[in-house]
Amino acid sequence: MASADLSGGPASPTSPFPPPVHHADHQHRHGILGATSSTFVMVVVPLASVLLFVVAVSILLILRRVRSAGKAHEGGGGIVGHSSNSLSKRLPSNLSSYYAGANGDPYSPDVRRCIYGGNLGFPFQPKNKRGQVFTYRELETAADGFREENVIGNGGFGVVYRGTLADGTVAAIKMLKREGKQGEREFRMEVDLLSRLHSPYLVGLIGYCADQHHRLLVFEYMPNGCLQRHLHPTSSNSQQHVLDWCTRLRIALDCARALEFLHEHTVPAVIHRDYKCSNILLDQNYRAKVSDFGMAKIGSDKINGQVLTRVLGTTGYVAPEYALTGKLTTKSDVYSFGVVLLELLTGRVPVDIKRPPGEDVLVPWALPRLTNRQKVVEMVDPALQGRYSKKDLIQIAAIAAVCVQSESDYRPLMTDVVQSLIPLVRSPSGTCPTTPSRFSAPVSKFNVVT
Numbered sequence: 001m002a003s004a005d006l007s008g009g010p011a012s013p014t015s016p017f018p019p020p021v022h023h024a025d026h027q028h029r030h031g032i033l034g035a036t037s038s039t040f041v042m043v044v045v046p047l048a049s050v051l052l053f054v055v056a057v058s059i060l061l062i063l064r065r066v067r068s069a070g071k072a073h074e075g076g077g078g079i080v081g082h083s084s085n086s087l088s089k090r091l092p093s094n095l096s097s098y099y100a101g102a103n104g105d106p107y108s109p110d111v112r113r114c115i116y117g118g119n120l121g122f123p124f125q126p127k128n129k130r131g132q133v134f135t136y137r138e139l140e141t142a143a144d145g146f147r148e149e150n151v152i153g154n155g156g157f158g159v160v161y162r163g164t165l166a167d168g169t170v171a172a173i174k175m176l177k178r179e180g181k182q183g184e185r186e187f188r189m190e191v192d193l194l195s196r197l198h199s200p201y202l203v204g205l206i207g208y209c210a211d212q213h214h215r216l217l218v219f220e221y222m223p224n225g226c227l228q229r230h231l232h233p234t235s236s237n238s239q240q241h242v243l244d245w246c247t248r249l250r251i252a253l254d255c256a257r258a259l260e261f262l263h264e265h266t267v268p269a270v271i272h273r274d275y276k277c278s279n280i281l282l283d284q285n286y287r288a289k290v291s292d293f294g295m296a297k298i299g300s301d302k303i304n305g306q307v308l309t310r311v312l313g314t315t316g317y318v319a320p321e322y323a324l325t326g327k328l329t330t331k332s333d334v335y336s337f338g339v340v341l342l343e344l345l346t347g348r349v350p351v352d353i354k355r356p357p358g359e360d361v362l363v364p365w366a367l368p369r370l371t372n373r374q375k376v377v378e379m380v381d382p383a384l385q386g387r388y389s390k391k392d393l394i395q396i397a398a399i400a401a402v403c404v405q406s407e408s409d410y411r412p413l414m415t416d417v418v419q420s421l422i423p424l425v426r427s428p429s430g431t432c433p434t435t436p437s438r439f440s441a442p443v444s445k446f447n448v449v450t
Helices: 023-075 084-090 109-116 136-142 180-196 227-231 245-264 320-325 330-346 362-369 373-379 390-403 414-424 440-446
Strands: 151-155 158-164 170-176 205-209 216-220 280-282 288-290
Touching: 136 158, 136 170, 136 205, 136 216, 151 170, 170 180, 180 205, 180 216, 227 280, 227 330, 245 280, 245 288, 245 330, 245 390, 245 414, 320 330, 330 362, 330 390, 330 414, 362 373, 373 390, 390 414
Parallel strands: none
Antiparallel strands: 151 158, 158 170, 170 216, 205 216, 280 288
């Protein structure tokens, strides 16, 4: 009988059992696995910890940079590119509650991007309170259902109603006409501009409504209406107060300061593009403020830079170079200011088809008369009944003459116009301010009267 091999050799081919297990080898393998597991714990785990630490630090640095960039945008640069969601988190609670619009209907993406993430390039001013957001129902209640007897203005832009807000503030509520992209653009422009630009010579924006398809703007109320009603009364408003000479000079100075602010104290400059009598409003003391910025254009940041755009404006007020070429500059507003100055002086409208040929357009009729003493006197508004200073009249005529020059390079800056008007606007005591006129040199050139 063959004996069984217990030495660890191969099993007999005829053996029905598997080879025997070698316990020494089994223990050896357990030793290797234990060593490997120990090495894994000592090497891999620390590496993983280091990697997690590096990732965490990187995330913190990225968040810090994002926050720094956000603060820089809010403090000194435009807030372009921020999502509406992140901006809504920074809004006061009373604004955030209106973010979705009435009845949960969201505003249009364009309006939301404009209101909460302005893209005009102006520095955001966090210290200034931004316009309130109203629902359509709130403004409907304020204007007593937008009844016809509450209408205080009507034009191509829409209808203006007198209303009383929930806190008792009397306001002018402008309901804009919805005419495609142009109407939306005008709404966005007014909200963006007047939420950022603050001047005592601009009509203040109280708030706005972008509720569903409704677009409304809420302004401070100007009880004496627009300048046009006083200079050019119609049968429906023939009882308007006649503006005396001193009031007209003060209105001219207020308007000049408004354009000076837009052109020379705002970066980039703002070109009003629709400066005219109907957009000049008067408060209870007949102090003037400029309104209606729906057609405004952001100017070039270059000296005397031009902006090429389609021609918009009102006939009689549009500068000739802009009407012919579409090239818009701040000097285009200076021309329009000169036309308004002529209206204050003469009481005539810019274009009057009822007058005979040669007298129907104000600027070409007035320009050759502005440097002639006798003809200037004949041009004065008859409503003044001769109550004005002839010396002041000559100065006003000279300023108007340079403002309406056909060549834009010959027109002055609004700062120079302001400085030339200051001595003419007398204080209540009757004395003139001591501020020197930087406009004296160019005025004297046109002050050759016979």
